[in-house]
Amino acid sequence: MTQKVAYIWGPVTSFNGPLAAHLVMKGWHVHFACKSSLNLLSLSPLDLRSQAQTLLDAALGGREKAKAFKDRLKLIDPAEALRNHKYDAIIFGALPPNFDESRSPRAPWSGSDFKSILKHFKGVPTFVISSLWGGVQKDGVVPEELEFARRKPLTTWEGTCQQYEQRILETLAGNESPWYLVRLPLISGDTRSGEAIKFSGIYPLLKELVTEGSKPFFSKGGATAGPSIKLSYNPDSTLWFLPVDVAVNTFYRFIEDETRPRICNLVSTHMTLNREWLSYVAETQSWEEIQSVEADGLNLPLTLRKLLIDDVQVKTRNLFEVAGRYQLPPVRLDRNYFQKLIEHAKQENFGDPTHESEEVSPLDYTEQLAKYYFEKFVPEKIALGALSSARINDATIGFHLRAGAIPGWILRRNTASGELTVDQFEPATDKPDILFHFSGTTLARLIQKKMLLHRALLMREVEVEGNLFQLWKIVSEIDKFLRDNPISGQDLPTREEVRQD
Incomplete structure (x- = not known):
């Protein structure tokens, strides 16, 4: 039996790190691009070898478990990949799905790298990972299309997503290789364990809410009610995020499918309004509610604040066809899920280093x-x-x-x-x-x-x-x-x- 080999180009993100782990566990061989220390000051979004190895080990469950797959998962210099290898799939993910991952601003600079990959690997199915916020129309809808008028960016990060997607699409114009565009939402922890290799995306919000809820003084709703947390958000819109295992499993089925659609907005098939999922977060902490207000005192990133009040709708016809064909059940983001998410994040101090003096x-x-x-x-x-x-x-x-x-x-x-x-x-x-x-x-x-x-x-x-x-x-x-x-x-x-x- 011929082994399938995938080439993943991009930094190790909250999505493609677990994706690489999933592929090798399914029998694929994966070559993951990284840059050498000689290119430390380059504008490439790729990680250094040591950084990439640490994150991939975490995605595989730790260094000891990663040793079992060392013959299947290989870190590789891009020049070596172009010279010596043939691939069954190219996965180009220069743009991390979460706005606060460190390599995001460098994503638009990867156009020339993508061009050389397309030129060298003609005929190889190529999967481009983009972001929902790279394709928001003026009416706030993310279509399942390529050519349309995008809205004026609401944040610097949305501007980065738009630049990245448009440059990638310009490079793809006239290309004869089969290619596919997958737009991702924010990525959150695993549904089974709550684990994540990066505490980005919605985690700054969860951390602030938990910190605020641990303070001694709150407005009380009654004799037995818990604290009422105030947060500036739109209760009737959706902050699009997806558990990493759901995203990875769906993407894996997508690349294995010969009848896949050209474009897929990969979001949850069970849309959850902000008021719903935040009520589940409140339940996990025994709070009365997370109250929607115009202004709050939380220390949140500006991009996350914009996302919490933004009203973005996503077209998902292709996604539902894919989910039906793969028989993927809808995943509810309920109290049980957020309980696991928060407990694991607390155990890992929300990704912050823990010092003995603290x-x-x-x-x-x-x-x-x-x-x-x-x-x-x-x-x-x-x-x-x-x-x-x-x-x-x-x-x-x-x-x-x-x-x-x-x-x-x-x-x-x-x-x-x-x-x-x-x-x-x-x-x-x-x-x-x-x-x-x-x-x-x-x-x-x-x-x-x-x-x-x-x-x-x-x-x-x-x-x-x-x-x-x-x-x-x-x-x-x-x-x-x-x-x-x-x-x-x-x-x-x-x-x-x-x-x-």
């Missing part, structure tokens, strides 16, 4: 914290060699708390063992070479790496007395220790550990 609550100053830090934490770090290379020599260094039952601590070298030790500071008898004076609040910030020692000195948060010739060398060493060994709540002993001590 996960761990900051420590407030207490005398117990100061005592534990100097009498347990610092000696343990010294025992592990934290100050073994420090240029402290025989200098004694004092740390004086301006208020509190304990005056402070002193760091000095034991004359008998030669080891650095930390002892309680006795102002009446101890005369350290360098003595730092600070408040408890400043100490808490220093030991958690929320303030650098040299900056605290410049800002007079810390005062110092002693030998000025030694001062800056000592400051440098202590600063390094504080940076390399910050304390957090995870370092503090539990009650059981304290009881055992």
Whole structure:
């Protein structure tokens, strides 16, 4: 049996990444275009190899699962594809379906690449992935046609979609190869798991709604009612988006079908008004409603705000013929779907990086914290060699708390063992070479790496007395220790550990 091979040209998007994964699982071989680091500054919308590999691994369920398909899914330089390969299908998707995916603005620059692909692979079925918003007429309808007057773009992104589609259609004019145009809506997470490889499209809206709903003060609709969220949207229009698995499965059937239509507006066959799907979102969070207002206080992208009030209609005669022929059931975007979508997005922090400093609550100053830090934490770090290379020599260094039952601590070298030790500071008898004076609040910030020692000195948060010739060398060493060994709540002993001590 001859293996079918597809060539996907474009960045790895919320659609064509899962599409590549679906194709290889169905037995296809896929070559995915990427650019080398030598072309880092080029205007090509293609991803670098490392970026593309990471996203494709995610689409396949992780790096370990992706290894099982490494012989079927290959990242390839466009020049190599033109030289050495024959394909059963060309999938050209330079325009990501979601407005906030990073490569969108570069899509119109891909016309010359598309032209060279058509010229080289004559007779190969070519599938162009475009956007619904690249084909909106003046009356707000997306037709199943190629030549028509498009409306004036409402957003920069819509202008990009129009430029991309029109340049592609100009390139296709007179081309003898069989070609097909598929317009996509926004792409959202999988219906089975809620998973997505990119949290773009409707996700900024879901994130803002969830954040707003977690705030403590809202208007209440009744004694048991949940919060009422305010959002500027048109309840009687439709924000067109489609679960990624539905889009991918339909597209896969489309490229396998020999009687496919020339144009397909690939949207949901079960149209859902904004008031309907937003009510399902409200139900998942136990909110009373998402109320339609003229202005809200949410931090949403301008493009998304326009999409929420825009009234776009989509012609889908070809789509219904395709869905009927493939026996594709309509998919309802209901409460269960949005529950999965939001839960998965929360688990992944809506795609935002999670930093340890954000996960761990900051420590407030207490005398117990100061005592534990100097009498347990610092000696343990010294025992592990934290100050073994420090240029402290025989200098004694004092740390004086301006208020509190304990005056402070002193760091000095034991004359008998030669080891650095930390002892309680006795102002009446101890005369350290360098003595730092600070408040408890400043100490808490220093030991958690929320303030650098040299900056605290410049800002007079810390005062110092002693030998000025030694001062800056000592400051440098202590600063390094504080940076390399910050304390957090995870370092503090539990009650059981304290009881055992």
